[in-house]
Amino acid sequence: MSGAIAFSTPKADILARRSEIISDLQAILPKDALIHEGRELVPFETDGFIAYTRLPLAVCLPETTQQVAKVLSYCHENGIPVVPRGAGTSLSGGAIGQEDAIILGLSRMNRILDIDLPNRAATVQAGVTNIAISEAVKPEGFFYAPDPSSQLACTIGGNIGMNSGGAHCLKYGVTTNNLLGVKMVLIDGTVIDLGGKALDSAGYDLMALVCGSEGQLGIITEATVRLLASPEGARPVLFGFPTSEQAGACVTDIIASGIIPVAIEFMDKPAIEICEAFAKAGYPLDAGALLIIEVEGSEDEMEAMLAEIVAIAERHGVMAIRRSQSATEAALIWKGRKSAFGATGRIADYICMDGTVPLSQLSYVLQKTSEITDRYGLRVANVFHAGDGNMHPLILYNINDPEDAARAEEAGAEILKLCVDAGGCLTGEHGVGIEKRDLMRHQYSDADLRQQMAVRAAFDPDWMLNPSKVFPLEGRDD
Amino acid sequence: MSGAIAFSTPKADILARRSEIISDLQAILPKDALIHEGRELVPFETDGFIAYTRLPLAVCLPETTQQVAKVLSYCHENGIPVVPRGAGTSLSGGAIGQEDAIILGLSRMNRILDIDLPNRAATVQAGVTNIAISEAVKPEGFFYAPDPSSQLACTIGGNIGMNSGGAHCLKYGVTTNNLLGVKMVLIDGTVIDLGGKALDSAGYDLMALVCGSEGQLGIITEATVRLLASPEGARPVLFGFPTSEQAGACVTDIIASGIIPVAIEFMDKPAIEICEAFAKAGYPLDAGALLIIEVEGSEDEMEAMLAEIVAIAERHGVMAIRRSQSATEAALIWKGRKSAFGATGRIADYICMDGTVPLSQLSYVLQKTSEITDRYGLRVANVFHAGDGNMHPLILYNINDPEDAARAEEAGAEILKLCVDAGGCLTGEHGVGIEKRDLMRHQYSDADLRQQMAVRAAFDPDWMLNPSKVFPLEGRDD
Structure with a gap:
């Protein structure tokens, strides 16, 4: 890609302490739970948003909430950024790290802890795949509703971070509508529980806030989700x-x-x-x-x-x-x-946009999307959740041609602005990540963004959690 | 009542400046939009939670978002607490003010601004009653789903503040599941827009956070709600x-x-x-x-x-x-x-509890509730949203007998603790208000409460908005 999207500059002091940090983390974690050698880090250099790659400092693969708490507490004390990662299927770069950050991978926390059919709830660790929940309760005639296309691979923790949707969310809602509770570790290592099996919650609905917060408010280690009865046909x-x-x-x-x-x-x-x-x-x-x-x-x-x-x-x-x-x-x-x-990937490189529009604007936005891609001389394929107004234009380009890549990125940004201007928003289910970070200014006023960042700071005042994502790099309070 | 529930002590400096504050507010607001004389304040001394009464400093009745912003900005600069109020139907004391606080009543902001059937959405001012929305779209075959028992009187702004439910929420969800967007004024007078007509939102879901925040994060002046098609039968x-x-x-x-x-x-x-x-x-x-x-x-x-x-x-x-x-x-x-x-109120005074429990605990909690009220020698009537596990034991007592009132309050607290211990929570739809404030410690750990208060401070660092509510008075950061 053209590199128009910048990462933040890695902190020199962290880079200088790299070996010390690695041995400290090795002491905290079980054997084999820390990946730090160059070759072994490669699978973690990007995610589903393959346009950008960055190697992290190291990858931690904890197996328990307590280990997650220890890692966060250590990183908090030592000023080391932490990027959470489920299966790495993010389409907006949400799980890409950088040289001064550790990646906290939840893939080893993949146990289903409890299936409670009388209360139509399942409690699972964050690294359980989306499809595994439905498979576990299918024999009893139940399922978990949100069904992202990546459901064979993507994890429930990542789904919560991005508030994932899917084809069947028209009727059943997205992740936030099917989530009952989470266990979350704050940046200082404190473990909190949000929500539960009962309706509503006393006090503020922090669970709803956490859903879609892209790993910036805490690390989710367990989730309790709602199960629905399978339809007759x-x-x-x-x-x-x-x-x-x-x-x-x-x-x-x-x-x-x-x-x-x-x-x-x-x-x-x-x-x-x-x-x-x-x-x-x-x-x-x-x-x-x-x-x-x-x-x-x-x-x-x-x-x-x-x-x-x-x-x-x-x-x-x-x-x-x-x-x-x-x-x-x-x-x-x-x-x-x-x-x-996947089928599109076989014929060309592509970027997948994720704008959402009010239903009445669907035909207008489709027509304007064609006009935009025509103007840039690019091909586009539209395949999306129309009932929700959640559009996914796939812009085809050649990743090895920097000019073509730059055109694709510009056309994509123009399409997302079009969605916002039509009364919609930048993302339906893929999240902001690094991809749409700078477009947040098109959607939100300074006051809106300031308020969102103030809420972030109430959880993570030093911007240690997934720091390069969601908000424009310029104009941050830090 | 026994008075076990304390209000915070009114600030002497505000009481001393009362007449100056009243004339300043008169200058900001239209004629007749400020109520400040003793006799006229009486209708505002309590709400649906009639056990406690407190007169406010004054009542502001703005007609526009701009007027709300001016009042908040003035109160912010002058350190005056602000208690928002819709129709005053709160059952947890959420709309009760006190001598050093103004009540900001939204009842004059009662216009339906837009009905957008193609997008199944209605935009209304905060003071529009719940029933008015359904009535406005009924001829077209649509309705607004949440239906609190007070729906003839209660306002959509109050519904959002308390995340109100109702009998039909088993299928359709509570307010948060039927809300698309809000316009909200922050304590410093800044106006922000959260959510919108499109699915999801980029960045954090502050709208979901605001829903159920009991007027402590900002004053909602407009709401966009989802309309549903009326069923065939x-x-x-x-x-x-x-x-x-x-x-x-x-x-x-x-x-x-x-x-x-x-x-x-x-x-x-x-x-x-x-x-x-x-x-x-x-x-x-x-x-x-x-x-x-x-x-x-x-x-x-x-x-x-x-x-x-x-x-x-x-x-x-x-x-x-x-x-x-x-x-x-x-x-x-x-x-x-x-x-x-209402029918219960004809035969006795009562307090209405609002605990929620996982469905599998329903029979157990009903039986224990009887045991508790028997032990206190009190009568109880149970009438509630069973499908949601949202229990409403009505504890009957004599408001003129302080000992009876104290017993009722103690029994109520014991029942709510029972709900929490059974895996449920303190409130399904009536909110925490002043009633359940001190019970929050039974539901939440110190870390949980600290995090909620940190989020509150990200909106209102000086605790000016509805300050005596939701959180225990002791142990606050202020």
């Missing part, structure tokens, strides 16, 4: 439209009518072609845009909701409707959608 | 059980099975008698406990869900099932439930 249906504008207008009308399907996913022509070539899911290649709409419930409920949706789609010129005829076919439809990023 | 059904334990166990099993009705309300024998005498709703007087379970959807959906619920109720010895046969009858069933507090 679920069925994705494909709707092909001549144009993106028609598909977008159809989504707007479905939501405005008050119908809430489980999922409404959108693909434009380039996305259909890319995903179909990879997954052979039977997507209609002659359509200008495609909606995957999933309904659930009993056979009667699904049919009743589908009838309403079909009537709306017909008003918007739908050209093809294809119901999945079997569980295999349904799984294939979702496989095509969930592999969109 | 809705039907409350009465289930009579021989005992409270059986009714409680039935609720636990319904929720554990994964079924989520719109509402599951619980009444024990004393509550049934009190409400039936008032509302003549046809409640079964021979039952030891009653559940009102509401289902909604199409006729088929309602029947399918009811069949599952009936099967579970039969396993718990249900003795009577009565379906409402008409809209009038359905309305009467709800009228009986929603007038429970």
Whole structure:
């Protein structure tokens, strides 16, 4: 990439004390829980936002909340920045470290601690993968709702840090709507518990604040999440439209009518072609845009909701409707959608934007997005959670051509500003990270940002936790 | 009451400057927007938590966000505490002021600013009543979900301050789940906007933090809330059980099975008698406990869900099932439930507790509650949102008998501690206010409270906003 996004300058005093810090951390942690040799650090030099790489000072892989507390307490006393990391699937650079920072990896804290079906709750360590929770309770007929595309790999701790969403969040909400409690270690090593299995909480809702705070307020080591009963049945249906504008207008009308399907996913022509070539899911290649709409419930409920949706789609010129005829076919439809990023990666480098807009602006923003990428001479594929207004334009470019990379980054920034100007926001589920840090000024006034930073300082006054992320580097109080 | 709950001592310097402060505020506000004469202040001396009364220094009734900003800025510069107030329906004393504080009443900011059906959102001023939002969008087939019993009077600003719930929150969530954005004035007069019509927000979720913060972080002047489509049909059904334990166990099993009705309300024998005498709703007087379970959807959906619920109720010895046969009858069933507090007030003074427990603890906590009130020689009526585990024991006593009042207060505190010890929390929807302030130490560790107070200080470092509430008076940083 062009390098337009800067990291903060590593602190010389920390770099000078590197070996001392490593041996101190080795003394705190179990054997094999500290990675510090150059070659072994390479897997940690970037995350899902592969455009930037930085090697950390070391990687700590604690196994208990107490070990996390000891590491934080040590780093706090010694002024060493700490970057938390789950599976490293962040698309905004949230888990990338730098030379004067340690990465605190939670991957070894991967035990499911308690499944409490009477209270529809599961308590898990932060490094448990998203899918593992649903798999553990599936035999009993339950599931955990948020389902990011990376759910096979990404961890619940990372999901909380980014307030992750997914295709099925239209009906079930994002992480914050499905989280009951967390255990969190503060920068000085204090362990606090937020939320719990009961509704609401007395005092301030710090749990909601922590959800989406990108690891800057504390390190989450355990989470209690809500379990939902699996629906009687679920069925994705494909709707092909001549144009993106028609598909977008159809989504707007479905939501405005008050119908809430489980999922409404959108693909434009380039996305259909890319995903179909990879997954052979039977997507209609002659359509200008495609909606995957999933309904659930009993056979009667699904049919009743589908009838309403079909009537709306017909008003918007739908050209093809294809119901999945079997569980295999349904799984294939979702496989095509969930592999969109991987499939795109096979044909080009790309950056994935994550703007969110009010539903009524969907068609307008899609059209303007095309105009922007056309102007930069770039290709774009749109594949996203349309029911939430959560757009994911994938801007294709060549990572080895610095000029092309710079153009992609500029076009991406312009698209995100467009989302904000249309009444939306910079991120739906991928977080701000380093990627959108400087765009925060476009979304927020100085007073807004000052207040957010004051809240941050109430947890971490010295900006030790994931310091280069979320807020513009310039104009910070420190 | 016994006066066990103390207010902070009024600051002498503010009392000495009273007339100067009044004339300064008169200069800031429109004519008739300042109440300061003794007799006219009386309606503001208490709120729904009538056990305590304190006259404020004055009451400001601004009409615009700008006027709110001017008042806050003035109070900030002059060290005058500010207590926000909507309709004054707080059941925990959240809107009670004191002699050195002004009350900032939002009741004149009662305009609906925008109804945006395509985005299923309404923007209203903070003083708009809860019911007014649903009434404004009812002709279009929409509603605003949270429905506190006080919904005819209480305001959306107060609902946000207390994160209010209501009978139908089992399915639709409490205020925080239905709030999209707020405009808020900080203590120094700065106006900030949090959230918006798009999903999620970049940076920290300060809106979620503000929801339930009891007016201590800023004064909300406008709110954007989510509108939902009215269901095709809705039907409350009465289930009579021989005992409270059986009714409680039935609720636990319904929720554990994964079924989520719109509402599951619980009444024990004393509550049934009190409400039936008032509302003549046809409640079964021979039952030891009653559940009102509401289902909604199409006729088929309602029947399918009811069949599952009936099967579970039969396993718990249900003795009577009565379906409402008409809209009038359905309305009467709800009228009986929603007038429970008023009906109780006709026969005795009472304090209403608001503990929340994990569903699996419901029967245990009901039984222990009886044991506690028996031990104090007090009568109790239980009428509450059982599906959420949000209990409302009404402890009956004589307000003119100080010993009886002290007993009621002690019994109430013991019940709330019981809820916390059972894995629950001090409040489901009424807030901490002054009532539960000292019990916060039972729920939270020192580290937890210190972190909450640090967040408060990031908004209001001098503790000017609603200062006597939420946190124990002893051990504050100030």
